[in-house]
Amino acid sequence: MSAPATRVPPAEGASAHDHPQSANPETQFRHDAAVKSADLVHREIIRKNMESYDVGHMKGRSRFLDWEAAREACQAIKREAINHLDKYLLQFEENVTARGGHVFWAANSEEARKYIADLAVKHAVKTVVKSKSMVTEEIELSAALEKVGCTVWETDLGEYIVQLRHEPPYHIVTPAMHLNRTQIAELFRDKLGEPDLPEDPQKLVAAARRKLRKAFFAAEMGISGANFLVADVGAVAISTNEGNGRLTTSLPRIHVAVTGIEKVIPRLENLATLWPVLATSGTGQPVTTYGTLVGGARRAGEVDGPEEFHVVLVDNGRSSLLGHPEEREVLHCIRCGACLNICPVYRHIGGHTYGTTYPGPIGAVLTPHLRGRQFEHLSYATSLCGACTTVCPVKIDLHHHLLHNRRDFMKAGHGKTGERLQFRLWRAAMLNPKLYAMGGWLTRKGLRAIYGLGLSGSPFDPLRAWNRKRSTLPVARQSFREQWRKGLGNGR
Amino acid sequence: MPRKVSLFVPCFVDQLLPEVAVDTVTVLRRIGWEVEFREAQTCCGQPAFNTGYWDDARPCAERFVRVFEGAEVIVCPSGSCTTMLRNFYPELLKESPMRSEALAMGQRTYELSEFLVKVAGVIDVGAVFPHTVTYHAACHGLRELHLQQEPLALLRAVQGLKLVEMARHEECCGFGGTFATKFADISSAMGQSKAENVVASGAEYVTAIDPSCLMHVQGMLEKNKFAAKAIHLASILASQGAGA
Amino acid sequence: MPVAAPHEPTPGRPFFAPIENPLERFEQECKANLMELSLTSNPDESAQQLAAILSTLPDGEMFVQDHPSLRSLVQAASVSREIRWSTQGRPREVAQATVTLAEALVAQTGSIFVSAACGGRGASVVAPCHIVFATTDQLVPDLKTALDNATRNGILANNSFACMISGSSRTADIEKILVQGAHGPIRLAVILERS
Numbered sequence: 001m002s003a004p005a006t007r008v009p010p011a012e013g014a015s016a017h018d019h020p021q022s023a024n025p026e027t028q029f030r031h032d033a034a035v036k037s038a039d040l041v042h043r044e045i046i047r048k049n050m051e052s053y054d055v056g057h058m059k060g061r062s063r064f065l066d067w068e069a070a071r072e073a074c075q076a077i078k079r080e081a082i083n084h085l086d087k088y089l090l091q092f093e094e095n096v097t098a099r100g101g102h103v104f105w106a107a108n109s110e111e112a113r114k115y116i117a118d119l120a121v122k123h124a125v126k127t128v129v130k131s132k133s134m135v136t137e138e139i140e141l142s143a144a145l146e147k148v149g150c151t152v153w154e155t156d157l158g159e160y161i162v163q164l165r166h167e168p169p170y171h172i173v174t175p176a177m178h179l180n181r182t183q184i185a186e187l188f189r190d191k192l193g194e195p196d197l198p199e200d201p202q203k204l205v206a207a208a209r210r211k212l213r214k215a216f217f218a219a220e221m222g223i224s225g226a227n228f229l230v231a232d233v234g235a236v237a238i239s240t241n242e243g244n245g246r247l248t249t250s251l252p253r254i255h256v257a258v259t260g261i262e263k264v265i266p267r268l269e270n271l272a273t274l275w276p277v278l279a280t281s282g283t284g285q286p287v288t289t290y291g292t293l294v295g296g297a298r299r300a301g302e303v304d305g306p307e308e309f310h311v312v313l314v315d316n317g318r319s320s321l322l323g324h325p326e327e328r329e330v331l332h333c334i335r336c337g338a339c340l341n342i343c344p345v346y347r348h349i350g351g352h353t354y355g356t357t358y359p360g361p362i363g364a365v366l367t368p369h370l371r372g373r374q375f376e377h378l379s380y381a382t383s384l385c386g387a388c389t390t391v392c393p394v395k396i397d398l399h400h401h402l403l404h405n406r407r408d409f410m411k412a413g414h415g416k417t418g419e420r421l422q423f424r425l426w427r428a429a430m431l432n433p434k435l436y437a438m439g440g441w442l443t444r445k446g447l448r449a450i451y452g453l454g455l456s457g458s459p460f461d462p463l464r465a466w467n468r469k470r471s472t473l474p475v476a477r478q479s480f481r482e483q484w485r486k487g488l489g490n491g492r
Numbered sequence: 493m494p495r496k497v498s499l500f501v502p503c504f505v506d507q508l509l510p511e512v513a514v515d516t517v518t519v520l521r522r523i524g525w526e527v528e529f530r531e532a533q534t535c536c537g538q539p540a541f542n543t544g545y546w547d548d549a550r551p552c553a554e555r556f557v558r559v560f561e562g563a564e565v566i567v568c569p570s571g572s573c574t575t576m577l578r579n580f581y582p583e584l585l586k587e588s589p590m591r592s593e594a595l596a597m598g599q600r601t602y603e604l605s606e607f608l609v610k611v612a613g614v615i616d617v618g619a620v621f622p623h624t625v626t627y628h629a630a631c632h633g634l635r636e637l638h639l640q641q642e643p644l645a646l647l648r649a650v651q652g653l654k655l656v657e658m659a660r661h662e663e664c665c666g667f668g669g670t671f672a673t674k675f676a677d678i679s680s681a682m683g684q685s686k687a688e689n690v691v692a693s694g695a696e697y698v699t700a701i702d703p704s705c706l707m708h709v710q711g712m713l714e715k716n717k718f719a720a721k722a723i724h725l726a727s728i729l730a731s732q733g734a735g736a
Numbered sequence: 737m738p739v740a741a742p743h744e745p746t747p748g749r750p751f752f753a754p755i756e757n758p759l760e761r762f763e764q765e766c767k768a769n770l771m772e773l774s775l776t777s778n779p780d781e782s783a784q785q786l787a788a789i790l791s792t793l794p795d796g797e798m799f800v801q802d803h804p805s806l807r808s809l810v811q812a813a814s815v816s817r818e819i820r821w822s823t824q825g826r827p828r829e830v831a832q833a834t835v836t837l838a839e840a841l842v843a844q845t846g847s848i849f850v851s852a853a854c855g856g857r858g859a860s861v862v863a864p865c866h867i868v869f870a871t872t873d874q875l876v877p878d879l880k881t882a883l884d885n886a887t888r889n890g891i892l893a894n895n896s897f898a899c900m901i902s903g904s905s906r907t908a909d910i911e912k913i914l915v916q917g918a919h920g921p922i923r924l925a926v927i928l929e930r931s
Binding site: 030033034037038043344345348349380381382383384385386387389390403405406407408409410411415419420423424426427429430431432433436440443444463465466468469470471473474475476478479480481483484485488489491 | 501503505506507508509510511513514517521529531532533534535537539540542543544545546547548551552555631635636662663664666667668669670671672673674675676677678679680681682683685707708710711712713714715
Binding site: 048049052053063064065066067069070073099155156157158161174175176177179180181184201202204205206208209212213216217232233234235241242243244246247249250251267268269271272273275276283286287288289290291292293294295296297298299302303304305309 | 749750751752753765768769822825826827829844845847852853855856857858859860861862878879880882883884886887892893895896897898899900901902903904905906907908909910911912913915917918919920921
């Protein structure tokens with residue numbers, strides 16, 4: 001854990017994720033949130049993107065006879081998996097290793113990085129192609145591979161775009177959501193060496209295809225994530241649209257699937273429910289174009305396929321959540337992104353501001369458990385509106401978990417001293433109606449005086465945090481109880 | 493059985509927005525219900541609870557339950573405060589000797605529109621409000637109490653009132669309790685979007701069942717110098733003529 | 737746009753409407769997936785279809801899964817292109833098209849379910865055009881049936897790879913605009929012969 005250093009205003013598009021040593025996460029967050037929430041161009045881009053998602057998503061839901069029944073079924077599948085995680089993970093491992101695959105249990109990011117980097121060195125890997133995996137972002141894998149001399153190519157188009165810009169992904173499903181075609185065209189003209197590339201999305205995609213195709217065919221190692229680990233058949237299930245996940249797991253000699261331990265599901269048939277629900281929540285599609293199942297390296301008699309298959313199971317704090325009966329369901333997350341899409345906070349500050357691998361509501365709930373108290377502020381940077389909870393396809397009670405995070409932080413004594421004192425005083429007043437009424441009367445008198453002098457929003461204003469951003473809070477002359485006493489109680 | 497309700501006036505309504513409670517009393521009396529106000533009440537504990545200080549919220553909650561002992565029907569003109577009593581007291585007071593009383597109290601506590609439609613059985617409360625109004629579906633009322641049809645039904649029955657829908661009317665306005673001051677930038681950005689949606693709807697007024705949201709939205713409307721105003725549902729229902 | 741409030745689920749109610757006419761549904765879904773589906777009545781028609789599709793493609797070799805039914809299909813279509821059979825090795829980067837069989841077809845989602853036995857992994861992703869030859873008796877109504885069958889028949893016990901394919905490759909990563917043809921095939925064609 002790095003020592004907190006002086007604050008660094010982030011470069012355009014960058015955040016603490018890019019500069020982990022540069023600032024205390026909360027300070028960086030506040031800075032970035034202030035900048036982004038005032039950025040109306042950004043707000044409009046996000047709004048348009050999310051509107052498009054909303055339309056597709058609602059259309060997708062209408063394909064279900066009973067969407068709520070599907071959510072409940074997904075919740076039940078993940079609950080069974082997580083409540084018996086050890087059993088299903090072991091079953092998965094058994095099935096994979098029985099067919100010659102390798103399963104590595106990584107306690108933390110470092111162990112995972114080392115295993116994969118060592119593998120790359122052992123096999124003289126020079127080129128690595130990666131399909132989308134948030135866990136590989138979490139463990140900061142690319143840098144570790146580059147250190148041992150590999151060129152790492154992100155092949156998911158959105159990930160490739162942000163890689164070229166040296167940025168973290170903006171969103172867990174649509175990494176380049178914050179960019180428009182003009183920006184992407186400029187980027188490609190510069191980085192792909194195609195100066196005449198038009199702004200047409202189709203041509204831009206074709207350009208990326210041309211460039212990345214060379215990498216696919218040259219790579220010695222392909223790294224994928226996993227959407228699900230199917231225990232009964234010992235297979236990694238990967239849901240994609242672009243075909244990059246397919247090429248990544250077909251062409252290179254070595255396939256490494258990197259995954260959190262919580263991705264396990266009991267049975268292959270569970271995918272009949274999870275595949276459509278994931279696609280509906282993620283993009284509004286009935287299913288993603290490719291639902292890939294990989295159970296091992298190429299077998300004797302098969303035409304092609306990798307010679308080696310490795311699954312890296314990453315813990316990195318997840319098992320501590322397992323031990324928490326109230327919070328355990330947070331591990332049900334299937335990383336669909338629906339909570340990000342509906343979250344009004346996300347829509348106003350964007351994905352980079354969070355400074356975490358996982359942004360949005362799930363990120364706010366999860367990150368303090370994975371990365372510690374430095375990220376507690378995320379549980380407070382929310383109005384607890386509950387929209388996330390209504391859309392989560394596995395019915396995680398997200399906004400109540402945020403509330404519980406707050407409770408747990410205060411119980412652990414992490415509240416700021418000044419605030420704790422304020423609430424002690426508040427409590428004393430609320431337990432004593434006379435004190436409450438007197439305090440209320442005095443406060444109103446004081447505020448009216450301060451505002452009468454035109455000092456609203458100034459350092460003399462106890463409510464300046466409110467009044468800085470809004471018109472001055474109206475302060476009533478008479479409280480309700482005073483009016484009640486003065487005759488309202490008698491029906492006047 | 494006498495038709496009587498015990499009024500639960502949220503602390504900030506009492507001190508900052510008393511007209512919401514005054515108008516609530518007006519409406520209840522107009523439809524023939526007697527109103528009592530137990531002056532011993534202060535705060536239900538929500539601010540401390542929401543901020544994570546459950547040990548400070550708990551004694552306030554316990555006291556609150558005691559204050560309303562014996563009240564048959566409790567009415568509150570706030571979705572968030574009603575939510576506190578009905579949805580969160582059971583959790584907050586899980587280990588408390590007052591738990592079962594708190595549970596019972598929650599069952600007898602109603603947000604105003606909920607009370608009018610489901611308990612009093614009235615939709616037309618004799619209100620007159622000849623203005624264009626848009627409805628903001630405040631979060632607690634919507635997602636914790638599952639209320640939306642009730643306030644809308646009451647609004648549709650108001651004489652002269654024209655109801656228009658605004659974009660993203662179910663999106664949070666950004667108040668969020670202490671969030672409004674702890675993360676004022678984000679809160680006001682969300683409020684800004686809400687205010688802009690109000691104006692785009694063409695409405696003269698935005699209404700909701702949560703006075704805290706309205707306080708925040710009003711602050712944003714005024715800061716932008718928009719003409720539209722925020723008004724609590726109770727004030728519309730209490731109105732018997734033009735303007736409020 | 738309001739997101740509908742969660743309603744109470746009905747216990748025991750299936751999530752999806754039952755599929756009365758799988759073939760009809762498969763046709764609808766293929767269309768929605770922007771797949772090219774041709775229904776044929778006999779091997780001659782199938783061969784004609786294959787020839788027709790190939791004639792729209794640029795010159796270049798094609799990769800074909802080495803299976804008797806595809807041997808006869810390709811012969812009947814009088815293919816003039818260079819053919820690389822799966823028994824000769826994996827498809828090459830220059831391949832303009834691949835032709836494979838499938839394990840099953842799924843009506844619910846307009847999907848082709850393939851395994852490593854269908855010409856290998858690259859066969860369904862490396863070339864810009866993937867052509868699937870299947871028969872109507874391979875059609876199952878929904879994903880659940882397909883996956884139950886896969887479990888029962890040990891598809892993943894006998895193959896290192898399987899894939900449910902529901903269209904050609906695509907992306908919406910640029911301004912959420914759907915672009916057909918990302919890294920995988922740009923076209924997915926199905927020749928479905930009545931059995």
